[in-house]
Amino acid sequence: MPLPDAPLILSAENLACRRGGRLIFEGLTFRLRPGEAIALTGRNGAGKSSLLAMLCGRLRPEAGTIRVEGASDVAPLELSHVVGHRDGLKTALTAQENLAFAQALLGDAVLSSADALARVGLPHVAALPVGYLSAGQRRRVALARLLVARRPFWLLDEPMAALDLAAQAMLAGLMREHLAQGGAILAATHGPLGLDGARELRIGP
Numbered sequence: 001m002p003l004p005d006a007p008l009i010l011s012a013e014n015l016a017c018r019r020g021g022r023l024i025f026e027g028l029t030f031r032l033r034p035g036e037a038i039a040l041t042g043r044n045g046a047g048k049s050s051l052l053a054m055l056c057g058r059l060r061p062e063a064g065t066i067r068v069e070g071a072s073d074v075a076p077l078e079l080s081h082v083v084g085h086r087d088g089l090k091t092a093l094t095a096q097e098n099l100a101f102a103q104a105l106l107g108d109a110v111l112s113s114a115d116a117l118a119r120v121g122l123p124h125v126a127a128l129p130v131g132y133l134s135a136g137q138r139r140r141v142a143l144a145r146l147l148v149a150r151r152p153f154w155l156l157d158e159p160m161a162a163l164d165l166a167a168q169a170m171l172a173g174l175m176r177e178h179l180a181q182g183g184a185i186l187a188a189t190h191g192p193l194g195l196d197g198a199r200e201l202r203i204g205p
């Protein structure tokens with residue numbers, strides 16, 4: 001899908017989240033603007049992953065609204081890359097095949113699969129089935145999906161998990177590039193993202 005020309009803002013208004021009958025959070029309001037990064041923080045169980053699930057349409061808010069200002073008729077998921085705890089990779093396919101699949105699915109191609117793997121430092125595993133890769137290598141392949149198709153919003157759940165220090169620096173660099181190009185990032189995290197200008201959004205006490 002071609003991206004709309006208008007500046008896009010991911011907007012959440014007065015969100016409440018209920019899981020297993022328990023109110024997890026309520027009254028959550030924020031706007032994610034072009035070029036902006038939000039570090040979503042909070043203790044274990046505060047609802048960070050649940051918020052990401054709501055933003056990408058997998059979980060219905062108990063109350064409140066989520067919309068994209070500038071493209072109100074488009075679901076946020078269609079304008080987002082989501083990298084969650086589950087990497088969504090197909091273990092029998094090679095790294096390159098997984099990325100080619102993602103590119104065909106997501107459209108609006110940017111880098112080729114081979115170039116995206118090179119950017120995340122994995123050119124040598126392109127032809128290996130993902131099932132053979134280490135945890136950190138798998139995460140890098142999942143992150144390479146960010147590079148094969150253009151999406152303004154990156155919604156990331158613990159993106160630094162399983163990455164060694166060099167890979168953390170590489171990811172911070174990719175995120176900075178995305179922000180410099182007018183993209184926006186919301187990342188649930190328990191640690192630093194390596195982004196100086198990131199604004200903290202804390203859920204819970």
Ligand SMILES: Nc1ncnc2c1ncn2[C@@H]1O[C@H](COP(=O)(O)OP(=O)(O)OP(=O)(O)O)[C@@H](O)[C@H]1O
Nearest residue numbers: 019020024042043044045046047048049050051188
């Ligand atoms: N499918 C579910 N059914 C019932 N409760 C759930 C379900 N999924 C999550 N929860 C509960 O919702 C709460 C929020 O979970 P969530 O995974 O969003 O927290 P989190 O902030 O991402 O935690 P962490 O920092 O540990 O990753 C937790 O109490 C969790 O047990």
